[in-house]
Amino acid sequence: MASRSNAAATVEEPRSTRDVILDAAERSFAERGFAGVSVREIATEAGLKNQASLYHHFKNKRALYEAVLSRGITPLISVVVESGTNAQPGSDETFLDHMVTYLAEHPHLPRLIQRAGLDDSKYLRSALTRLLRPFYTEGLNVLAAAGGPWQPEDLPHLAAGLYHLIFGYFANSGLLEAVLQEDPRSPEAIARQRRFLKKALNLLLGAQR
Amino acid sequence: MASRSNAAATVEEPRSTRDVILDAAERSFAERGFAGVSVREIATEAGLKNQASLYHHFKNKRALYEAVLSRGITPLISVVVESGTNAQPGSDETFLDHMVTYLAEHPHLPRLIQRAGLDDSKYLRSALTRLLRPFYTEGLNVLAAAGGPWQPEDLPHLAAGLYHLIFGYFANSGLLEAVLQEDPRSPEAIARQRRFLKKALNLLLGAQR
Amino acid sequence: MASRSNAAATVEEPRSTRDVILDAAERSFAERGFAGVSVREIATEAGLKNQASLYHHFKNKRALYEAVLSRGITPLISVVVESGTNAQPGSDETFLDHMVTYLAEHPHLPRLIQRAGLDDSKYLRSALTRLLRPFYTEGLNVLAAAGGPWQPEDLPHLAAGLYHLIFGYFANSGLLEAVLQEDPRSPEAIARQRRFLKKALNLLLGAQR
Amino acid sequence: MASRSNAAATVEEPRSTRDVILDAAERSFAERGFAGVSVREIATEAGLKNQASLYHHFKNKRALYEAVLSRGITPLISVVVESGTNAQPGSDETFLDHMVTYLAEHPHLPRLIQRAGLDDSKYLRSALTRLLRPFYTEGLNVLAAAGGPWQPEDLPHLAAGLYHLIFGYFANSGLLEAVLQEDPRSPEAIARQRRFLKKALNLLLGAQR
DNA sequence: GATGAATGAGGATTCATTCAT
DNA sequence: AATGAATGAATCCTCATTCAT
Numbered sequence: 001m002a003s004r005s006n007a008a009a010t011v012e013e014p015r016s017t018r019d020v021i022l023d024a025a026e027r028s029f030a031e032r033g034f035a036g037v038s039v040r041e042i043a044t045e046a047g048l049k050n051q052a053s054l055y056h057h058f059k060n061k062r063a064l065y066e067a068v069l070s071r072g073i074t075p076l077i078s079v080v081v082e083s084g085t086n087a088q089p090g091s092d093e094t095f096l097d098h099m100v101t102y103l104a105e106h107p108h109l110p111r112l113i114q115r116a117g118l119d120d121s122k123y124l125r126s127a128l129t130r131l132l133r134p135f136y137t138e139g140l141n142v143l144a145a146a147g148g149p150w151q152p153e154d155l156p157h158l159a160a161g162l163y164h165l166i167f168g169y170f171a172n173s174g175l176l177e178a179v180l181q182e183d184p185r186s187p188e189a190i191a192r193q194r195r196f197l198k199k200a201l202n203l204l205l206g207a208q209r
Numbered sequence: 210m211a212s213r214s215n216a217a218a219t220v221e222e223p224r225s226t227r228d229v230i231l232d233a234a235e236r237s238f239a240e241r242g243f244a245g246v247s248v249r250e251i252a253t254e255a256g257l258k259n260q261a262s263l264y265h266h267f268k269n270k271r272a273l274y275e276a277v278l279s280r281g282i283t284p285l286i287s288v289v290v291e292s293g294t295n296a297q298p299g300s301d302e303t304f305l306d307h308m309v310t311y312l313a314e315h316p317h318l319p320r321l322i323q324r325a326g327l328d329d330s331k332y333l334r335s336a337l338t339r340l341l342r343p344f345y346t347e348g349l350n351v352l353a354a355a356g357g358p359w360q361p362e363d364l365p366h367l368a369a370g371l372y373h374l375i376f377g378y379f380a381n382s383g384l385l386e387a388v389l390q391e392d393p394r395s396p397e398a399i400a401r402q403r404r405f406l407k408k409a410l411n412l413l414l415g416a417q418r
Numbered sequence: 419m420a421s422r423s424n425a426a427a428t429v430e431e432p433r434s435t436r437d438v439i440l441d442a443a444e445r446s447f448a449e450r451g452f453a454g455v456s457v458r459e460i461a462t463e464a465g466l467k468n469q470a471s472l473y474h475h476f477k478n479k480r481a482l483y484e485a486v487l488s489r490g491i492t493p494l495i496s497v498v499v500e501s502g503t504n505a506q507p508g509s510d511e512t513f514l515d516h517m518v519t520y521l522a523e524h525p526h527l528p529r530l531i532q533r534a535g536l537d538d539s540k541y542l543r544s545a546l547t548r549l550l551r552p553f554y555t556e557g558l559n560v561l562a563a564a565g566g567p568w569q570p571e572d573l574p575h576l577a578a579g580l581y582h583l584i585f586g587y588f589a590n591s592g593l594l595e596a597v598l599q600e601d602p603r604s605p606e607a608i609a610r611q612r613r614f615l616k617k618a619l620n621l622l623l624g625a626q627r
Numbered sequence: 628m629a630s631r632s633n634a635a636a637t638v639e640e641p642r643s644t645r646d647v648i649l650d651a652a653e654r655s656f657a658e659r660g661f662a663g664v665s666v667r668e669i670a671t672e673a674g675l676k677n678q679a680s681l682y683h684h685f686k687n688k689r690a691l692y693e694a695v696l697s698r699g700i701t702p703l704i705s706v707v708v709e710s711g712t713n714a715q716p717g718s719d720e721t722f723l724d725h726m727v728t729y730l731a732e733h734p735h736l737p738r739l740i741q742r743a744g745l746d747d748s749k750y751l752r753s754a755l756t757r758l759l760r761p762f763y764t765e766g767l768n769v770l771a772a773a774g775g776p777w778q779p780e781d782l783p784h785l786a787a788g789l790y791h792l793i794f795g796y797f798a799n800s801g802l803l804e805a806v807l808q809e810d811p812r813s814p815e816a817i818a819r820q821r822r823f824l825k826k827a828l829n830l831l832l833g834a835q836r
Numbered sequence: 837g838a839t840g841a842a843t844g845a846g847g848a849t850t851c852a853t854t855c856a857t
Numbered sequence: 858a859a860t861g862a863a864t865g866a867a868t869c870c871t872c873a874t875t876c877a878t
Contacts, residue, residue, distance in 0.1 A: 160377070179338060180365050468861070572823055574807050
């Protein structure tokens, strides 16, 4: 609803310093990872004259990182939960549509999540796990209801597969651009990816349901 | 069992210092990324008493990183190329089998690749792209031949999707373990994933069946 | 029992913020020295939510430190002066008794003074000197009157020696505890130290006995 | 014997970097305490172009501090032990002479020890305690043999008193200078202090023995 | 081929202090 | 009288790299 990073914000609400820092950090962490970003960089990008100011809002670099993760993932989970709630016929499509739209609008998010998942510095991942668990649980329910040619023991693999299918495209858009020689974030590419995902999910989850 | 050095080493030859360094670096880079690892760490883990020794074998940290990437990806490409060469009926399965086996046996590799793809420091990615392009080209050919309900314009998305489906499981095994509460690298889990991938690819490329 | 605020406070009056800060600062400075304590620490220990509040009461860290020193040393000088005033026969014992009692009741004070004496940042020591000079002058008078086997030129050394004898025990109680393996601030230890000092002063100033 | 900081060093032995750092650190720590000195200062005073070099020789600031303490105290203990060994009649005087001479020649040492004793950051003091314990044990033996009007239970207090008497003068020479208005480290003052200490010890330990 | 030493640049974090509220 | 926010300077320490041995 309230899109965060839209250039065209209808109301001119002045972002709090804390949010400005979070914005800068989200961008930086997504692009270069936790270890690849210096606090100084984030502070500068946030318009602070000094790194010290940042520590007024976040206890340390890790706390900032976790705040970024949390703020990024929470609305994502809402998308899943809400789509799951009104699970009418065709809700899959709605879910996918919402998801693709949201991910396309928040380009940093998938990379951020991908990175956090790769880092096995247990501290960082615990936060991510805590946030993703409901996501996964919800997903399993939907899949169990969806039917298809799958055994119960296949479902976790199926869930993981769908996750990679959906998130991978956006998380690796940089790499894809280099390999495919085309911008995977252009509206046309996104539309194609949307159609591809629908078709793919239809095939995987058993056509007509 | 699975000897890491591809150059037919049945005998227990002592690894050269260079290879020992590459081993240590591969592990470290896969676990914590380029920026998250210090040269000192790698030197120490490689059993060197001094970081300076490392610079005798690699010009600098980046050169080491690229050497790691290159050494890791090259045999992977061979797997693809060889599977593509003898494209008999059912070759998809053979390809998949080889791929899953190789990835399962080289647990650092998928994470390494995933990380390299995320880092958009152009230097790092260019190496990866150069290495992955043949992979992609080969893949497109196979897909075009496989048929299925896909338009030509869908094929890049399909290729990317398959890539994420196959690599995602291994690259994110750490995260999966935390979410699924089960070791995704256990032989049983790998076997299930293998079956899942076959079924999934059949559904997606289905066509001739 | 022993009320710390010298301005005759028999009633349990709530300490002013200024005094609360001074208390916290006295403790901290005595334990870790001027450079070893941060303004934030003192503010926190004083129950302030913010370091800024502290600057409402003291111009800066040094002013706070000098206020602590001054508040601590002033009553100590009174002890000396009063003991010297009623210099009856046996007044030495009275002086010693008062001194030991006061030092034992104000454990931070000797350490604070010791530290201030060690710091040769001229600013800090000038305050201390200003405060200790009367102490020393008074002491010289007493010693000159006491007689003993001392030449006039010995008197400064004797005065310094007595000072170290009396203050050293309390200032270094922490170290003594570690070396002696016993609490030098226990009532028994204090009583012993009191007797020791009397005997020692008798031997040193001996004379009339 | 081999005086460390003598201006007139007969042989021109080039000090190792490690020793140069220790020298600089000893001076600085003695003057301003552990917390009052920055690693940068020490590095600069040691002639290093960079603080980083210092970390090649010492793990961190604390390790450097402990090395300084250890190097400073060890020869001091030797003085005690050697004086105790040849405990002939009049050995007390020899001990005192050696001690005064050594302390006068190493002006930083007493302050260093005094400071370390005040700091109750347990880490710092443990080192000091470990080093001073033998000193204390030896002292007790000497005192027990010396006789005088002391009960056994007085001996620890007597030992501490002598320690304060002897070390206090040198440790607090800065403060003494300000109060006495005379340089307590001038040869004349030292000679007077030496005589004062002999007389005082004679009085305290029972005259003729 | 390996190592000890050195170093400029930068890492995260804390310092004392000020200002507007 | 108290506090939240901000900031320049400094803190300790690690970075990648080079050089002489």
